[in-house]
C-alpha cells in the first residue's frame with residue numbers, strides 16, 4: 001500500500017501573496033504613471049499605467065490563487081505549500097514527491113511501480 005496525500009488548491013494563501021505582489025507592482029506602476037503625466041506627452045502612457053495599477057492586485061491575486069497548492073508529505077506529514085509543479089522535495093525529510101492530479105505520491109513508490 002503506497003502512501004499518498006491529497007493536494008488541495010491553496011487559494012487563500014495564493015491570493016494573499018498575489019495581492020501583495022500585485023499591490024507592490026501596482027504602486028510602482030502608479031508612481032511611474034504619475035511621473036509620466038507630469039512630463040505632459042508622457043500622459044499617453046502614464047494614464048493607462050495608473051488604470052492598470054488599480055486592476056493589478058485583483059488580476060495577480062486571481063492568477064496566483066490558481067497556481068498555489070497545499071498538501072503534505074506522504075512520508076512524514078510535513079505540510080507543503082508551494083506553487084503548482086510536477087515534483088517537490090520534502091523540506092523536512094527530503095523525500096522526493098511527485099504530484100499527479102490531486103494526489104501527492106512518493107517518487108520511490110512510483111519508480112518501484
Ligand SMILES: [Zn+2]
Pocket residue numbers: 073074075076077078090091092093094095
Ligand atoms: Zn517528508
